[in-house]
Structure formats: structure tokens, C-alpha cells
Amino acid sequence: MQETVDLSLFARPSGDGTLGMDLAVEGIACGACIGRIESAVKRLPGVTQARLNYTNRRLHVDWTDGALTPAQILQTLEEAGYHGYPFAPLRAEEEAAAEARRLTRCLAVAGFAAMNIMLLSVSVWAGNSSDITPETRDFFHWASALIALPAAAYAGRPFFASAWQALRAGALNMDVPISLGVILALGLSVVETANHAKDAYFDSAIMLLFFLLVGRALDHAMRRKTRAVAGNLAALKAETAHRFSGDELVSVPVAALQAGDRVLVKAGERVPADGGVLSGVSELDESLITGETARRKVAAGATIYAGSLNYSGALTMRATAADRATLLDEIERLLEQAATAKSRAMRLADRAARLYAPLVHLTAAATFAGWWLAGASLHDAVVTAIAVLIITCPCALALAIPAVQVVASGALFRAGVILNAGDALERLGEADTVVFDKTGTLTLPEPRVVDASAVDRNLLQMAARLALSSRHPLAQALARESASHIPYDVVTEEPGQGVRAMLGGIEARLGSAAFCGVAPVAAGQPGASHIYFVYGSRAATIAIAQKLRPDAAEVVQALRRRGLTLHILSGDRAGAVRPVAEALGITKWLAEVKPAEKIAFIEALKRQGHRVLMVGDGLNDAPALAAASVSLSPIAAADVTQAQADAVFLGERLKPVLDALVIGRRARALMKENLMSAAIYNMIAVPVAILGWITPLIAALAMSGSSLMVTLNALRGGRAA
Amino acid sequence: MNVLVYLIPMALGLGLLGLFGFLWALRSGQYSDVDGAALRVLADDDIDPKPLQ
Numbered sequence: 001m002q003e004t005v006d007l008s009l010f011a012r013p014s015g016d017g018t019l020g021m022d023l024a025v026e027g028i029a030c031g032a033c034i035g036r037i038e039s040a041v042k043r044l045p046g047v048t049q050a051r052l053n054y055t056n057r058r059l060h061v062d063w064t065d066g067a068l069t070p071a072q073i074l075q076t077l078e079e080a081g082y083h084g085y086p087f088a089p090l091r092a093e094e095e096a097a098a099e100a101r102r103l104t105r106c107l108a109v110a111g112f113a114a115m116n117i118m119l120l121s122v123s124v125w126a127g128n129s130s131d132i133t134p135e136t137r138d139f140f141h142w143a144s145a146l147i148a149l150p151a152a153a154y155a156g157r158p159f160f161a162s163a164w165q166a167l168r169a170g171a172l173n174m175d176v177p178i179s180l181g182v183i184l185a186l187g188l189s190v191v192e193t194a195n196h197a198k199d200a201y202f203d204s205a206i207m208l209l210f211f212l213l214v215g216r217a218l219d220h221a222m223r224r225k226t227r228a229v230a231g232n233l234a235a236l237k238a239e240t241a242h243r244f245s246g247d248e249l250v251s252v253p254v255a256a257l258q259a260g261d262r263v264l265v266k267a268g269e270r271v272p273a274d275g276g277v278l279s280g281v282s283e284l285d286e287s288l289i290t291g292e293t294a295r296r297k298v299a300a301g302a303t304i305y306a307g308s309l310n311y312s313g314a315l316t317m318r319a320t321a322a323d324r325a326t327l328l329d330e331i332e333r334l335l336e337q338a339a340t341a342k343s344r345a346m347r348l349a350d351r352a353a354r355l356y357a358p359l360v361h362l363t364a365a366a367t368f369a370g371w372w373l374a375g376a377s378l379h380d381a382v383v384t385a386i387a388v389l390i391i392t393c394p395c396a397l398a399l400a401i402p403a404v405q406v407v408a409s410g411a412l413f414r415a416g417v418i419l420n421a422g423d424a425l426e427r428l429g430e431a432d433t434v435v436f437d438k439t440g441t442l443t444l445p446e447p448r449v450v451d452a453s454a455v456d457r458n459l460l461q462m463a464a465r466l467a468l469s470s471r472h473p474l475a476q477a478l479a480r481e482s483a484s485h486i487p488y489d490v491v492t493e494e495p496g497q498g499v500r501a502m503l504g505g506i507e508a509r510l511g512s513a514a515f516c517g518v519a520p521v522a523a524g525q526p527g528a529s530h531i532y533f534v535y536g537s538r539a540a541t542i543a544i545a546q547k548l549r550p551d552a553a554e555v556v557q558a559l560r561r562r563g564l565t566l567h568i569l570s571g572d573r574a575g576a577v578r579p580v581a582e583a584l585g586i587t588k589w590l591a592e593v594k595p596a597e598k599i600a601f602i603e604a605l606k607r608q609g610h611r612v613l614m615v616g617d618g619l620n621d622a623p624a625l626a627a628a629s630v631s632l633s634p635i636a637a638a639d640v641t642q643a644q645a646d647a648v649f650l651g652e653r654l655k656p657v658l659d660a661l662v663i664g665r666r667a668r669a670l671m672k673e674n675l676m677s678a679a680i681y682n683m684i685a686v687p688v689a690i691l692g693w694i695t696p697l698i699a700a701l702a703m704s705g706s707s708l709m710v711t712l713n714a715l716r717g718g719r720a721a
Numbered sequence: 722m723n724v725l726v727y728l729i730p731m732a733l734g735l736g737l738l739g740l741f742g743f744l745w746a747l748r749s750g751q752y753s754d755v756d757g758a759a760l761r762v763l764a765d766d767d768i769d770p771k772p773l774q
Contacts, residue, residue: 030760031764034757034760034761053753053754054754054756054757055753055757101747101748108744109740112739115736116732116733119732120729136725143733147733
């Protein structure tokens with residue numbers, strides 16, 4: 001049956017009769033790929049534009065409507081040696097791009113203003129100690145005001161808006177003292193300039209905005225970069241489903257499936273939607289959903305869930321996305337509850353702001369009252385109080401945490417960990433207990449050959465190469481052992497039984513025991529499935545099972561050395577969990593745990609005062625991930641689960657979990673150090689300000705000095721774990 | 722010191738020119754693919770390959 005591909009879901013009209021599509025491109029290795037990809041796609045008839053963004057590995061193509069189908073673009077990329085994955089840009093990503101442009105514009109304006117005002121201010125400072133005339137000084141001050149006031153009104157908006165929002169909600173955040181400091185500094189300076197005073201603080205206010213915007217823009221850029229990578233990975237993972245339209249099979253993205261669609265699920269594919277089986281008999285691996293590794297037999301009438309792996313036969317199913325299956329319903333309900341519970345945890349920065357803002361405002365008020373009662377003029381008392389507000393304006397404090405976050409999330413990114421949540425770093429640093437799921441987390445997501453050395457090497461290689469021609473999951477696990485990536489020429493597949501081929505004039509068969517004509521293994525490896533291979537008179541039995549991640553034992557040991565308590569919570573049978581726990585030396589393990597019980601277990605740990613890191617990949621883990629203090633998920637995890645995790649790690653190894661904890665701890669320590677040094681700075685600067693000794697020059701020096709100090713300190717967080 | 726009356730506005734005007742230049746570059750997407758721009762400059766796509774063959 002010829003299958004057509006329908007990707008119209010991803011093509012979006014761009015207004016002038018053309019359609020546009022974005023693709024995540026895999027396989028870009030060097031700069032030369034840019035030209036190769038763009039010219040190949042541009043040669044297609046009807047393509048008006050093809051532009052590859054090398055930074056985020058995405059290709060945007062525009063073409064005249066009707067001139068070609070999106071599938072042709074994919075095929076052209078395929079022929080050029082690249083894989084393209086169409087994706088619909090997430091709304092969140094587009095909003096982040098707009099926000100980044102806004103921040104950069106504010107940063108540019110603040111930078112321009114800060115430089116020009118500094119130029120004028122330095123002249124005034126120099127002139128004040130020599131022979132500047134009051135008229136010239138006033139002129140310089142008015143010129144500064146002319147630059148500073150519009151610049152602050154434009155570049156200060158991110159802070160003013162956030163402060164206003166916090167105040168309206170009856171809360172205090174770091175932006176409240178910042179906004180107040182900037183506005184008062186500018187207001188005071190205008191009044192002082194009108195009175196021909198010696199000092200004005202235009203430069204302090206604008207420099208403060210500039211430094212803070214640098215921190216904010218960097219933080220934002222780092223987060224966008226990781227989000228773009230996460231978006232590409234999601235596109236790479238997005239699977240297609242085979243939908244019947246009439247009698248014809250059409251390959252569509254899973255997102256385009258609707259309730260009532262008739263869908264074919266071939267052997268070796270994942271079930272694309274929840275639904276009921278119409279025809280066919282097969283076995284399903286539901287480990288991604290329940291953690292259970294034993295397979296379930298299904299036939300017509302059975303209910304099946306999205307994410308299950310179809311093991312043996314082809315199934316025709318009817319999707320029922322509209323009336324959600326009870327399992328997903330249950331998981332989503334638990335998720336919501338757990339997520340609201342977590343949002344109550346407060347971030348370090350907000351805690352500092354809650355402490356800091358009232359303290360600063362009280363100090364300023366006390367300064368005013370003190371000077372006034374001591375007999376100073378109203379003018380002098382106000383000026384001194386405002387100087388206190390300016391000098392305590394939390395430049396270093398506001399940079400203390402974002403600077404560390406930027407550097408540490410860069411280090412995490414290089415270690416293969418992508419942060420989803422902004423405050424995950426702090427929470428990672430606090431974790432003292434790690435709860436692992438078993439299937440797909442401690443073990444590799446796909447099964448592997450258990451003991452390759454027990455089988456004759458030549459036979460194993462032959463079997464593995466033969467397995468390349470089969471879509472059966474056991475065969476695919478065996479195919480990973482193959483040194484060659486080229487399948488044998490003429491291979492016949494007997495659906496549900498095995499594959500056979502003539503190799504050098506002798507028949508080779510790979511498949512079930514009956515298919516190979518040998519006796520099945522009575523009691524082989526526990527928890528393993530067996531696949532049989534015969535080549536003439538020689539035969540081999542190959543055991544395939546879930547295998548531990550290659551560095552699981554080392555990582556578990558390293559975690560224990562760092563004083564973390566380790567648990568395993570699995571939905572799988574005790575017989576399957578025990579060997580894993582014993583191999584890793586984890587004594588605290590529980591098997592056959594239901595999603596609600598996982599939550600209860602984690603809640604109990606939290607009540608005892610532990611900070612729990614949950615590492616899991618299954619749908620059954622998603623609520624537990626949300627309930628834990630912080631959560632990690634491998635990239636192979638189910639979509640719902642991944643969305644719930646604070647961070648996602650890439651690759652086959654478990655080491656990123658260790659790296660994440662190490663970098664998180666270091667980041668937290670640096671954040672505390674930075675908050676501490678900002679506090680020390682204030683302890684020195686505030687008394688000076690209260691005494692009324694602050695000049696604009698001292699304010700400028702103090703502000704840049706303290707900002708530089710916390711930024712340099714934050715850079716120490718960038719080393720690899 | 723009267724020279725300042727037109728020197729300072731001139732300096733500001735030049736600064737503003739730079740600022741608008743940057744904002745224009747930002748709007749026209751010149752910062753959306755920083756890594757790619759560094760490599761594109763090396764591509765010989767402006768040379769017609771035919772006369773060389």
C-alpha cells in the first residue's frame with residue numbers, strides 16, 4: 001500500500017499567497033551546510049525563500065501555495081543528507097523572542113544614555129574641583145536631564161511595570177526599591193538642578209538601569225537558547241501516525257489526529273492516541289505509562305493508551321481523544337494538585353526582596369527624621385534620605401542571582417541538562433534525597449542484549465545485521481549490536497514470527513523458537529525476553545532485557561558519597577526491581593507503586609524535612625515529579641512527564657543527574673555568597689550615606705564596583721562539574 | 722565656553738545616530754542568527770561557478 005504524507009498542519013499562510021513552514025534540521029555539522037541546504041531547497045519549483053538559522057538549527061521555507069507539498073521539502077533535505085522535522089513554533093517561544101527584542105532595545109537606550117551622561121558627569125566632577133562656572137555646570141546638568149528623563153522613561157519600563165504589578169498585588173519584589181530609587185534620584189536631581197546645586201544623580205540612576213538590564217538580558221538570552229534546543233528536540237521526537245482516509249493510508253503528525261479517526265499502528269511503533277482496538281492482535285509494552293515491563297496482550301475491543309509500544313502485530317484502532325481514558329484523567333488530576341502545591345515554595349530572590357525592601361525604606365525614613373530632628377534644614381534632610389535610597393538601590397543584590405543563573409545554566413547546558421523552570425537551580429542545590437524511577441531512568445529506555453559475550457561473536461554479528469531488517473522491538477534491540485549499518489540484500493519478514501535470508505547459500509533465521517525450529521528456553525535470564533537465531537546447523541539464543549545505564553553504578557556511588565539518600569520507586573514488579581536495586585546497592589526500594597502512592601511517599605519525605613529530587617520518565621511518574629521539590633527527566637520520557645520536569649537531561653548516561661546536583665549546589669552557594677557580599681557592601685555604604693557624605697562620584701563608583709564584584713564571583717560557577 | 726552650545730548637541734546627535742543604527746539592525750533581524758552570520762561570510766555564493774568550469 002502506497003502511503004502519502006500530509007504535513008499541511010505545519011504550513012502557515014504568510015499573507016501574500018505564499019505558505020511558510022519551520023523545520024528543525026538534524027545533521028548540520030559545519031558552516032558549509034548552510035549553503036548546501038539553502039540551495040537544495042531553493043532549487044525546488046515554487047520556493048520563494050529558504051533561510052537556515054545556524055544558531056538554533058532551524059530552516060524557514062516560504063513557497064507559492066499549490067506549487068509543491070511540504071513532503072517534497074522533507075524529501076529534498078533527506079536527499080541532501082539531512083533530516084528535517086517540521087514543527088509549529090510554540091507560542092511561549094514567540095513571546096520570549098518579542099521579550100528579548102524589548103529588553104535589547106531598552107538596554108541599547110540605557111547604554112547610549114549612560115555613556116553620554118557619564119561624559120557630562122565626569123566633566124562636572126573634574127570641574128567641581130577646579131574652575132567650572134555655575135552657569136556651565138547648570139548647562140551640563142540640564143543636558144544630562146534632557147537625556148536621562150526620556151531614557152529612564154523608556155528603559156525603565158520592565159522594572160516599573162513589574163514593581164507596579166507587585167505593589168498592586170500587595171507584595172514587594174526587588175523591582176520596587178529599584179523603581180523607587182531611580183524615580184527619586186531623577187526627581188531630586190531635577191529639583192537640585194533648578195536650584196543651581198553642585199550635585200545631581202542623573203548618572204547613578206541611568207547606570208543602575210543599564211547594569212540591571214545587562215543582567216536581565218543575559219538571563220533571558222540563556223533561557224531562550226535552552227528553550228530553542230528543547231523545542232528542536234520535541235520536534236525530533238514528534239511521531240507520525242498512519243490514518244485511514246477511506247481505504248488509503250495517510251501519514252500525519254500525531255497532533256493532527258482527532259477523535260474518531262481510524263489509525264493503523266504497525267509493529268514496533270508507539271500507539272499515537274488513546275483509543276479502542278478495532279482489529280488485530282498484539283502485545284503492548286506499557287512501561288512508559290505504568291512502569292510495568294511485562295507486556296499486555298490486546299485484541300479487538302481492548303482499550304489502549306498513547307505512548308504504549310506495539311510489540312508484535314499490526315493493530316487498527318479508533319482514536320478517542322475526546323473522551324479521555326481514565327488513566328490519563330487520573331494522572332492529570334494528580335498533576336494539577338501537585339503543581340499548585342509547589343508554586344508556594346518561594347524563590348531566594350523574592351525572600352531577599354521581602355527582607356530587604358522594607359529595611360531600606362525604613363532606613364531612609366529614619367535618616368530623614370534623624371537629620372530633621374537634629375536641626376538640619378528640610379532640604380538637607382530630604383537630600384540625605386534620598387542619597388540613602390540611591391546608594392542602597394539593590395544593583396548588586398538584583399544582579400546577584402541572575403548572574404549566577406546565567407553562568408550555571410550555561411554549565412548545565414554543556415553537561416547535557418536543559419532547564420525548564422527558572423528557579424530549578426536553587427532547588428537542585430537544596431536537594432538531599434534522590435528518588436529514582438527504575439524503567440527508563442536507571443535503566444536505558446530501550447531493551448538491550450544482556451550478555452553479548454556469551455554468544456559466538458560471528459553468529460551474533462550475523463544475527464544483529466539480519467535484525468536490521470525487522471521492525472520488531474526485540475530485533476531492534478539486537479540490531480544495536482551490529483557493527484554494520486547496511487542490512488542484508490534479500491530478507492523476508494514473516495510478520496509476528498521472524499526474518500529469514502540466504503547468507504552464503506545457507507539459510508539464516510531470526511525470530512521465535514518455533515520459527516527457527518529450536519526448543520524455547522525453559523528458564524533463562526530473569527526478566528529477559530529471548531530471540532533465537534539459526535544458521536545452518538548452528539544456533540544461538542540471545543537474551544534481551546532492560547539494561548542499566550552504562551554509568552549508573554558509578555553515579556549512584558558518587559551521589560551516595562555526597563551524602564544524598566537514595567530511593568527507588570517503581571511501578572514494576574518486585575522481581576524486576578530487586579536485581580536493579582541490588583546491582584546499584586540501593587537498599588530503599590519499593591515496587592508496584594501506583595502514581596498516587598508515589599506522591600504520598602514523596603510528601604511523607606518532604607514532611608520529614610527532606611528536599612526531594614525525583615528522577616523519572618514514565619507517565620506514572622509525572623505527578624510525582626510535580627510533587628517533588630525538584631525533578632529531572634530523561635529526554636526519552638513521555639511528553640506530559642517532560643513538561644512537568646524542572647529539567648531534562650540528554651543522552652544514555654546517568655551522569656547529567658550528578659552534574660545537575662553538583663552545579664546546582666555550587667550555584668546556590670554562589671548565590672548566597674553574592675547576597676552576602678551585597679549585604680556587606682550595604683553595611684559599609686549605608687552609614688556613609690546616612691552621615692551625608694555621599695557624592696555622585698562615590699555613588700557611581702560604589703554601584704559599579706559592587707556590580708562587578710558579584711558578576712565576577714558568578715563566573716566561578718561556569719566550570720564543568 | 723559658547724562652543725559647548727553646539728558641540729554637545731552635535732555629540733548627542735552622533736550618539737543618537739549610532740543608537741538608531743543599532744535599533745534598525747535589531748529590527749531587521751541581524752542579531753537573530755549570530756553564529757550563522759560568521760560562517761555565511763565565507764561562502765562563495767556571489768561567484769558564478771559556470772565560467773570556472
